[in-house]
Amino acid sequence: MTKYNNSTSHRGHNARTPGAAGNGLREHEVAQTIHEKFIKVTKAVDCTDDAGTTANANLVNIVAKMNRVGISFHVSHHLNAFNGQANGFEVWYFAGNETARKLAQAICDEVCKATGWVNRGAKATTSLYVIRASVGTAVLIEWGFIDSKRDMDILSGKMDDAVNAALKAMGYSASSGGSNNGGGSTVTTPTPQPTPSPTPTPSPTQPTQLAVDGSLGPLTARRWQEVTKMQIRDGRISHQWRQAQNQNIHAAVFDKTLIGSNLIRDTQRRLGIKQDGLCGPQTITAMQRAKGTTADGFISAPQSQLVMAIQQDLNAGRSPF
Numbered sequence: 001m002t003k004y005n006n007s008t009s010h011r012g013h014n015a016r017t018p019g020a021a022g023n024g025l026r027e028h029e030v031a032q033t034i035h036e037k038f039i040k041v042t043k044a045v046d047c048t049d050d051a052g053t054t055a056n057a058n059l060v061n062i063v064a065k066m067n068r069v070g071i072s073f074h075v076s077h078h079l080n081a082f083n084g085q086a087n088g089f090e091v092w093y094f095a096g097n098e099t100a101r102k103l104a105q106a107i108c109d110e111v112c113k114a115t116g117w118v119n120r121g122a123k124a125t126t127s128l129y130v131i132r133a134s135v136g137t138a139v140l141i142e143w144g145f146i147d148s149k150r151d152m153d154i155l156s157g158k159m160d161d162a163v164n165a166a167l168k169a170m171g172y173s174a175s176s177g178g179s180n181n182g183g184g185s186t187v188t189t190p191t192p193q194p195t196p197s198p199t200p201t202p203s204p205t206q207p208t209q210l211a212v213d214g215s216l217g218p219l220t221a222r223r224w225q226e227v228t229k230m231q232i233r234d235g236r237i238s239h240q241w242r243q244a245q246n247q248n249i250h251a252a253v254f255d256k257t258l259i260g261s262n263l264i265r266d267t268q269r270r271l272g273i274k275q276d277g278l279c280g281p282q283t284i285t286a287m288q289r290a291k292g293t294t295a296d297g298f299i300s301a302p303q304s305q306l307v308m309a310i311q312q313d314l315n316a317g318r319s320p321f
């Protein structure tokens, strides 16, 4: 079973800007209970926001907290509402992020099996703010419809079963009671985001062997910069334009400048393609073709075959392209 290290968790909304209501329940209060059970086991950082006084401010504050942690898998807890009749369980993920889709579907399947909820399945989005604006991979869980009596009867009777099933889908075994390595055979290690400053200085005499983990984090980026003799070796892939295809490049710094990165420009020169410094789908596809990995234009998480091939080259001291 894949282990998805849960780095942050939060409940949506707050008392100043509450979400949905129904059956005498309020969304942020129910989601809080679930969120607390979640972080008790996963030890994820709590990114809940109680300060925002508008829905927008609440979302911005939550995502700012998520991006300060900036690693691996984020979970957002919500409840749906519609017309009192609609019911069931669903999980949202960023469209095109295959790892997120698999995780979202696994959570749906496990939770619905454990509770008898109607399985509405994994749902793709490019518009939900906590998913679109956060670094790493975020899933947003709708724990049933708060205005459905059927759903809330299930949730009140089986909340622990539901939470444990979701944790199981993420690779945490319920019985592990908070162990960070709950029985999964594949451990997905979160890759830290580059910190703004100061940049740790690599030892020039002892090039470290990279873990071939398929995750393009700061260590891999810095080694890549060293091997290709870039002037700046800061472990960052600067000024990238965020897209679904490159959002899993943990070493990337996203902004709207379109300036691009010198490392990517150098790579594009080596590949004989347009040198704009932006690691978008065309550049990713060209790198994949050059390395003979699946040419889908996406850097997948937690493990990209392309990045693994790059890491192998870097460990051998050669430029990947």
Ligand SMILES: [Zn+2]
Pocket (backbone or CB within 6 Å): 012, 013, 019, 020, 027, 078, 079
């Ligand atoms: Zn909500």
